[in-house]
Amino acid sequence: MSIRLLPPQLINQIAAGEVVERPASVLKELLENSLDAGALNINVELEHGGARLIRVRDDGGGIPREELALAVERHATSKIASLEDLERVVTLGFRGEALPSVGAVARLSLTSRIRGDEHGWRIEGDGHGRYSTPVPAPHPVGTTVEVRELFFNTPARRKFLRSEATEFSHVDMVLRRMALARMDVALHAHHNSRGVYALPAADEQHQREQRVGVLLGKEFAAQALHFSHAMSGLILRGWIARPTFSRSQPDLQYFYVNGRMVRDKLLAHAVKLAYHDVLFHGRHPAYVLYLELDPARVDVNAHPAKLEVRFRDGRLVHDYVFRTVAAVLKDTLPQSPAELAPPTALQAYSAVPQADMRTQRPMPLRVAEDMAAYAKLQPDTLKPGEAPDTARGIPPLGFALAQLQGVYILAASADGLVLVDMHAAHERITYERMKASLGSGRVVSQPLLVPMNVSVSRREAEHAQSAAAGLAEVGFIVERRGPETLVIREVPALLKDQDAAQLLRDLLADMIEHGGSRRLHAALEHVLATRACHTSVRAHRELTLAEMNSLLREMERTPRADQCNHGRPTWKNLSMAELDKLFLRGR
Numbered sequence: 001m002s003i004r005l006l007p008p009q010l011i012n013q014i015a016a017g018e019v020v021e022r023p024a025s026v027l028k029e030l031l032e033n034s035l036d037a038g039a040l041n042i043n044v045e046l047e048h049g050g051a052r053l054i055r056v057r058d059d060g061g062g063i064p065r066e067e068l069a070l071a072v073e074r075h076a077t078s079k080i081a082s083l084e085d086l087e088r089v090v091t092l093g094f095r096g097e098a099l100p101s102v103g104a105v106a107r108l109s110l111t112s113r114i115r116g117d118e119h120g121w122r123i124e125g126d127g128h129g130r131y132s133t134p135v136p137a138p139h140p141v142g143t144t145v146e147v148r149e150l151f152f153n154t155p156a157r158r159k160f161l162r163s164e165a166t167e168f169s170h171v172d173m174v175l176r177r178m179a180l181a182r183m184d185v186a187l188h189a190h191h192n193s194r195g196v197y198a199l200p201a202a203d204e205q206h207q208r209e210q211r212v213g214v215l216l217g218k219e220f221a222a223q224a225l226h227f228s229h230a231m232s233g234l235i236l237r238g239w240i241a242r243p244t245f246s247r248s249q250p251d252l253q254y255f256y257v258n259g260r261m262v263r264d265k266l267l268a269h270a271v272k273l274a275y276h277d278v279l280f281h282g283r284h285p286a287y288v289l290y291l292e293l294d295p296a297r298v299d300v301n302a303h304p305a306k307l308e309v310r311f312r313d314g315r316l317v318h319d320y321v322f323r324t325v326a327a328v329l330k331d332t333l334p335q336s337p338a339e340l341a342p343p344t345a346l347q348a349y350s351a352v353p354q355a356d357m358r359t360q361r362p363m364p365l366r367v368a369e370d371m372a373a374y375a376k377l378q379p380d381t382l383k384p385g386e387a388p389d390t391a392r393g394i395p396p397l398g399f400a401l402a403q404l405q406g407v408y409i410l411a412a413s414a415d416g417l418v419l420v421d422m423h424a425a426h427e428r429i430t431y432e433r434m435k436a437s438l439g440s441g442r443v444v445s446q447p448l449l450v451p452m453n454v455s456v457s458r459r460e461a462e463h464a465q466s467a468a469a470g471l472a473e474v475g476f477i478v479e480r481r482g483p484e485t486l487v488i489r490e491v492p493a494l495l496k497d498q499d500a501a502q503l504l505r506d507l508l509a510d511m512i513e514h515g516g517s518r519r520l521h522a523a524l525e526h527v528l529a530t531r532a533c534h535t536s537v538r539a540h541r542e543l544t545l546a547e548m549n550s551l552l553r554e555m556e557r558t559p560r561a562d563q564c565n566h567g568r569p570t571w572k573n574l575s576m577a578e579l580d581k582l583f584l585r586g587r
Contacts, residue, residue, distance in 0.1 A: 009104065009129040011074075019101040022161060023050025023150055024170035026102055030145050031178045032092035033099075034058035035185065037143065040201065044175065044189040049167030051150050059142040062114035065121040065134050071110060072123070072131055074100045092260055099145075104129065105157065106150045112143040127153045172196070176215045177261045180254055180288055183208045212239060212288065216252060220245065220286055225332070229324045233297075234317065236324045238289040242332055242562060243275060244569045246283035254288045257298060263307050265513075267291070270318045273518055274325035277431075277525055278332070278560050280567030291321070322518075333561040334396040334571060396556050397571065400548035406540035409548045416575040422543065422551060423536055424564035429554050431532035431565050435525060443524065445475035445490040452488040453481065454501045460508040461486060467511060474521065478504065494527045529565040 020026055027050060034042050037060025047053035063071055074097055102108055103125045113120030120139030125131045127149075151158035161167060168191060175197060179187050183202040190196060202208045205226075213221035223245035228237035241252070255267050267289075275285045299310040311317045397420065398413030409420040456464070464471070465480045475492030491500045503523060510518075537543070543551070555561045555570065563569055580586055 019097055020105055020150075022170060023054060023167050024174045026050065026106070026147055026150065027054055027056070027171055028174050028178075029098035029102065030054065030056040030147070031174070033145075034060055034143070035178075035182055036092055037061050039142065039185060041186045042188070044187070046168070046171060046189070046191045048192070049164040050171050051161055051164070051167060052148065054147040054150075055144065057142065057144040059140065062120075062142055063110070063112040064114050065117075068110055068112065068121055068123045068134050069131060072099045072103050072108070072125065102147055103127065103131075105154055106152065107148040109146045109148075110143070111137050111139050111146075113139045113141050115141050177254065179211065179215055181256055181259055181261055183211060216286075216288070220252060224288075225328055227324075227328045229327075231320060231324075232316075233294060234320050235292040236289065236321060237292075239287060240271075240289070240325060240328060241286035243278035243285070243329065243560075243567055244563055245286060246279055246567065247286055248283065250284040252286035253284070256290045257300075257309055258292055258295060259290075260300060260309070261307070262309050264309055266311070266314050266318050267321060270321035271325055273322050273522075274329060276522060277529065277565055278329055278563050278567055283567060287325075289321075289325075291317070293317075330559040332563070333558060334556050395553065397552040400545050400552060403543055403548065406542060409543070409551065411548075411552060413573060416573060416577075416579055418571060418573050420552065420555070420571045421564075421568070422548075423538060424568055425551060425555050425561070425570040426536040427532050427564045428561050428570060429551075429558050430536050431529050432558050432560065434528040434532060438524060438528065443473070443475035444493045445477060446493040446496050447477075447490045448488065448500075452500060454486045454488060454504055456484055456486055456505065456508065458484050459512065460505070463508050463511050464504070471507075474524070476504070476507075492524060494524055498523065532565060 019029065023046075027044070027046075031042065031044075034056060037058060039058035039060035041059045043057045045053065045055040099108065099110070105127070107127050108125040109122065110124075111120050111122040120137045121134040122137035122139075123131050123134050151161065171191075175187070175189055179197065179199055186201045187197055187199045188195075197214075199211055199214065200207075202211045209221060209226075212224070220239075220241055223242045224239040225242065226237075226239050229235070250268075253268065253271075255262055255264065255271075257264070257267075271285060271287060271289070279285060297312045299312075394412075394414040396413070397418050398411040401410045401412055403409055403422075404419075407422065409418075409422050411418040411420065461480050461482075461484055464478050464486050468478060471478050475490065475495075477488070477490035479487050479489065481487045486504065488500050488504060491498075495503065537551075561570060574582075
């Protein structure tokens with residue numbers, strides 16, 4: 001078959017295959033154009049899940065009459081002009097392919113007016129690459145794009161569209177992502193003439209919190225921790241849900257890089273790693289996170305749909321995200337009702353620079369030990385077990401009243417009744433103490449009686465050789481014996497019963513994929529967690545009031561004390577209002 005040039009319309013339809021997958025992908029491109037145009041108010045109208053109609057109207061800068069025809073030409077853009085611009089992309093769109101690609105598979109019309117013009121101008125496309133000349137049209141300053149009958153001229157593509165409900169669910173996801181990306185932009189959306197979203201601009205923190213609640217649910221909002229942290233030209237801010245609010249699927253995970261929604265494996269792995277010892281097995285964290293950095297440090301042109309990015313220094317970014325999120329989670333410990341935010345608001349956490357992050361607090365108290373230190377925490381005239389007077393300053397978890405069935409501790413707090421799972425609570429306390437001890441010095445290693453040869457790839461061998469010093473710090477002594485051979489001479493004593501060769505291979509795979517690895521630390525912490533579980537106070541053991549109170553005080557100063565090592569909650573507060581409701585008081 002001879003080589004020949006493709007017809008322009010076929011070229012556009014092929015390009016559309018990369019950009020236009022379904023109505024949701026069309027809406028994404030149009031919303032990004034509106035945001036890049038400086039819009040502060042966007043209205044969206046949809047019919048039949050977007051397959052019949054997508055109309056996006058904005059109040060951005062608009063398009064001059066003489067540029068309307070150019071706007072629907074391929075590779076025509078106002079957003080980049082040089083290679084330098086491409087290497088520092090700050091806009092959501094930049095390739096100039098969205099409108100011509102959409103216009104190749106749907107009937108596209110474009111109406112726009114710039115400031116200073118008496119009226120707007122409109123062009124219409126027939127879906128075959130032909131557009132009308134601009135005609136006058138009434139329109140406020142800004143742009144309206146209408147996309148009708150998606151895939152009407154490509155029946156094979158149209159057959160792949162799903163039901164109206166399914167397509168609308170994808171459209172709804174795009175609307176939520178955009179609404180979270182730009183809190184300062186008002187968004188109104190209708191589907192089949194019914195209101196979907198009416199979101200005013202959110203410039204204040206409480207307004208942003210309200211928007212998060214509308215988009216992601218009140219329960220997420222009530223369980224979210226807000227934070228902002230900056231270091232070395234990187235800024236990470238947003239909301240992460242407490243570990244006790246976890247999901248069976250990763251469906252409440254939103255990550256933005258310089259305002260662009262991304263699905264990046266490196267970033268997702270960093271966050272998941274921060275949650276690794278506070279989430280129940282098989283559960284997923286929920287979060288809305290915004291990472292900001294110099295545009296020159298990230299390549300946004302790594303994916304046709306611009307959903308993936310490539311960092312110039314992936315290891316630095318991964319480590320920064322992991323450490324920042326882990327630092328926020330570290331402070332998920334019991335708080336008194338006065339310290340908690342109202343149920344409808346999000347709780348705030350302001351992280352400090354990395355160099356100033358708090359170190360692990362010492363935990364001198366053990367259950368049934370050092371009662372004198374505990375006594376100092378109580379009001380002078382209060383006896384253990386006596387109902388406390390809230391005016392005298394009650395600790396967050398209150399004071400113990402009794403033990404229920406040898407499993408739960410009941411305590412009177414300033415706001416009501418606190419129930420504590422004593423085994424889960426002591427398990428977390430013991431585990432954090434063990435981790436602190438582990439991190440205070442070099443990990444003890446154990447020499448192998450017979451050094452173990454491990455066959456690896458040349459690339460893995462090079463990584464192992466360069467990381468030998470770091471591996472030694474955690475008790476793994478590895479040497480390179482040949483181009484594709486490593487020898488393990490010592491392993492961490494805590495991991496002596498594990499498959500050292502497989503652990504090393506997994507470790508090197510992580511290093512190659514993410515630029516670093518915490519697999520050894522995770523394996524060590526898993527052993528510690530198991531030991532903590534086995535050595536913690538068991539259920540059905542009777543405790544004295546002094547022992548119960550000592551456990552409560554220890555919880556209040558232990559990082560991540562809101563959940564055990566397996567992600568289960570360690571305590572629950574029943575407020576007086578909840579108790580009154582339970583017993584129908586005041587009705």
